[in-house]
Amino acid sequence: MSDSKTERPDSASAPRGAAAGESRQDSGPANFVRERIASDLAAGLNDGRVATRFPPEPNGYLHIGHAKSICLNFGMADEFAGTCNLRFDDTNPEAEDTEYVDAIREDVRWLGFDWQEREFFASDYFERLYQFAIELIKAGKAYVCSLPADKVREYRGNFYQPGKDSPDRGRSIEENLELFARMRAGEFADGQYTLRAKIDMQSANLNLRDPPIYRIKRVDHHRTGNAWPIYPMYDFAHGLSDALEGITHSICTLEFEDHRPLYDWFLDNLEVPARPQQIEFARLNLTYTVMSKRKLAQLVRERLVDGWNDPRMPTLCGMRRRGYTPEAIRAFVERIGVAKRDGVVDVSLLEHAVREDLNARCPRLMGVLRPLKLTIENFPAGRSEMIEAPLFPDEPERGNRTLRLTRTVYVERDDFREEAPRKWFRLAPGKEVRLRYACLVTCTDVVRDADGNVVELLCRWDPESLGGKSPDGRKVKGTLHWVSADHAIDAEIRLYDRLFNVENPAAEGHDFHEFINPDALEVITDAKLEPRLGEMSPGEHVQFERLGYFCADQPHEGMTVFNRTIGLRDSWAKLEKKLKADS
Ligand code: ATP
Numbered sequence: 001m002s003d004s005k006t007e008r009p010d011s012a013s014a015p016r017g018a019a020a021g022e023s024r025q026d027s028g029p030a031n032f033v034r035e036r037i038a039s040d041l042a043a044g045l046n047d048g049r050v051a052t053r054f055p056p057e058p059n060g061y062l063h064i065g066h067a068k069s070i071c072l073n074f075g076m077a078d079e080f081a082g083t084c085n086l087r088f089d090d091t092n093p094e095a096e097d098t099e100y101v102d103a104i105r106e107d108v109r110w111l112g113f114d115w116q117e118r119e120f121f122a123s124d125y126f127e128r129l130y131q132f133a134i135e136l137i138k139a140g141k142a143y144v145c146s147l148p149a150d151k152v153r154e155y156r157g158n159f160y161q162p163g164k165d166s167p168d169r170g171r172s173i174e175e176n177l178e179l180f181a182r183m184r185a186g187e188f189a190d191g192q193y194t195l196r197a198k199i200d201m202q203s204a205n206l207n208l209r210d211p212p213i214y215r216i217k218r219v220d221h222h223r224t225g226n227a228w229p230i231y232p233m234y235d236f237a238h239g240l241s242d243a244l245e246g247i248t249h250s251i252c253t254l255e256f257e258d259h260r261p262l263y264d265w266f267l268d269n270l271e272v273p274a275r276p277q278q279i280e281f282a283r284l285n286l287t288y289t290v291m292s293k294r295k296l297a298q299l300v301r302e303r304l305v306d307g308w309n310d311p312r313m314p315t316l317c318g319m320r321r322r323g324y325t326p327e328a329i330r331a332f333v334e335r336i337g338v339a340k341r342d343g344v345v346d347v348s349l350l351e352h353a354v355r356e357d358l359n360a361r362c363p364r365l366m367g368v369l370r371p372l373k374l375t376i377e378n379f380p381a382g383r384s385e386m387i388e389a390p391l392f393p394d395e396p397e398r399g400n401r402t403l404r405l406t407r408t409v410y411v412e413r414d415d416f417r418e419e420a421p422r423k424w425f426r427l428a429p430g431k432e433v434r435l436r437y438a439c440l441v442t443c444t445d446v447v448r449d450a451d452g453n454v455v456e457l458l459c460r461w462d463p464e465s466l467g468g469k470s471p472d473g474r475k476v477k478g479t480l481h482w483v484s485a486d487h488a489i490d491a492e493i494r495l496y497d498r499l500f501n502v503e504n505p506a507a508e509g510h511d512f513h514e515f516i517n518p519d520a521l522e523v524i525t526d527a528k529l530e531p532r533l534g535e536m537s538p539g540e541h542v543q544f545e546r547l548g549y550f551c552a553d554q555p556h557e558g559m560t561v562f563n564r565t566i567g568l569r570d571s572w573a574k575l576e577k578k579l580k581a582d583s
């Protein structure tokens with residue numbers, strides 16, 4: 001059984017279907033884990049202690065699903081004055097790397113949780129786990145099996161078929177001890193032997209049909225190097241690591257439910273210092289998102305995205321670069337609750353939490369993504385009007401920045417129509433609009449290039465309207481964002497959208513490649529921003545008026561870069577409504 005894919009239940013097969021927010025109740029989101037811990041405490045279990053752990057395998061970066069587990073484990077520890085360990089579950093050396101260990105630490109900290117000195121590695125327990133295995137052999141409860149992986153599988157039977165004993169099941173304790181010692185000494189080839197728990201080949205639970213607990217794998221480990229040619233299997237290592245750390249509540253996802261009898265069997269059959277209990281909850285699935293690390297790694301490997309922290313990825317580092325905040329993610333996780341039944345949460349719920357958080361924290365500034373020159377013909381060249389404009393229009397006490405109105409400004413190309421439809425309140429020949437905070441202008445003419453494209457708008461302003469007020473109370477409905485052509489900075493803007501264009505990109509019978517949204521990234525390299533935006537540091541959040549929320553990224557070839565976190569409104573909701581109406 002050296003096939004690493006069979007070590008853990010396959011999360012990709014988790015059932016889908018329940019509606020988003022099903023766990024929500026009037027009294028706040030349901031969380032049965034909280035109730036369970038509270039009742040354990042009330043019953044006096046574990047001497048009143050609560051100890052949880054977050055156990056990532058360092059074989060990839062953390063995603064928003066992990067955030068649910070992190071918030072739950074650290075959250076329960078906080079609420080019940082307990083502790084939460086960070087444990088790297090590193091028993092599977094091929095895919096694991098210190099790069100991931102470092103990234104996981106950074107992401108958990110970023111989310112707002114602190115494990116203090118309680119950082120552990122399953123690999124720290126290799127010697128103790130080895131001794132536990134010997135203890136099982138000595139008790140006649142484990143044996144060295146020579147069946148190759150395919151035979152182990154065949155002999156295990158299936159749901160309808162009972163298992164068949166391995167020919168090695170009756171091997172003597174002495175022989176088992178000797179063979180296991182030789183496995184550990186590195187005398188055998190990969191896959192030549194396994195150590196298996198001797199439980200019950202007739203059990204209705206396949207996990208109890210003599211599961212392998214050690215396999216030979218002569219692969220270097222990122223922490224123990226070549227010290228171990230054998231590695232413990234997940235089911236064996238996990239519960240015993242929990243016991244060694246004195247965990248009281250071992251919270252994991254539903255696909256481990258059928259493994260609980262095995263989890264308990266090891267604890268019941270070994271001298272362990274504590275008796276943790278496994279509690280399973282429904283993993284987070286999101287619409288328009290693939291969540292399994294395997295698929296995310298594939299996206300990275302095939303360069304379908306630009307690394308684990310590509311802002312289109314549902315990884316925590318990707319979301320951070322995209323401009324999602326830890327507060328928004330925590331609020332989202334709190335809102336969806338913790339249920340015992342698998343479901344799929346609508347990604348717009350996450351997006352809503354992000355908007356809500358950014359709305360409260362972001363200053364409002366102006367940037368023009370697709371600039372169109374606008375010249376105010378009756379505004380003297382060389383003149384520059386200083387205008388104080390609030391950073392937070394609803395909270396003017398939070399400060400201003402200075403805008404400069406000049407003869408030539410840039411407006412958004414989309415804000416001009418030569419043939420204006422009815423109820424068009426933006427720019428069109430003859431129409432008057434307000435430049436936000438600045439003045440009223442009326443479009444009088446346009447300038448075209450050789451191909452007839454409009455390349456410049458000619459306008460006249462009402463000098464009485466300086467500051468943007470209508471001087472005689474005349475109605476000017478449209479208010480546009482703009483920047484001064486003389487003062488604006490150049491910027492690269494990356495517009496991000498959902499990476500997949502169907503609700504369930506992991507649908508069975510399909511390859512997720514079919515559903516990749518080709519428009520999930522659009523790069524604009526000639527945007528114009530008000531100067532204040534050039535002073536922002538990577539990671540700072542801002543609302544571009546009328547356009548959405550953006551987050552500063554590292555400069556690219558000397559140019560300021562902003563990533564669009566999210567638009568101001570849910571454009572997908574509209575789209576979906578339309579699709580439904582059309583069908
Ligand atoms: P994936 O299934 O995405 O490959 P994993 O389960 O292999 O992830 P681990 O490193 O083993 O990743 O996960 C660490 C912890 O995070 C586990 O306790 C796991 O149950 C939990 N976890 C992983 N994915 C989710 C999810 N989508 N929702 C909630 N918890 C999750």
Ligand code: MG
Pocket residue numbers: 008009011
């Ligand atoms: Mg898993």
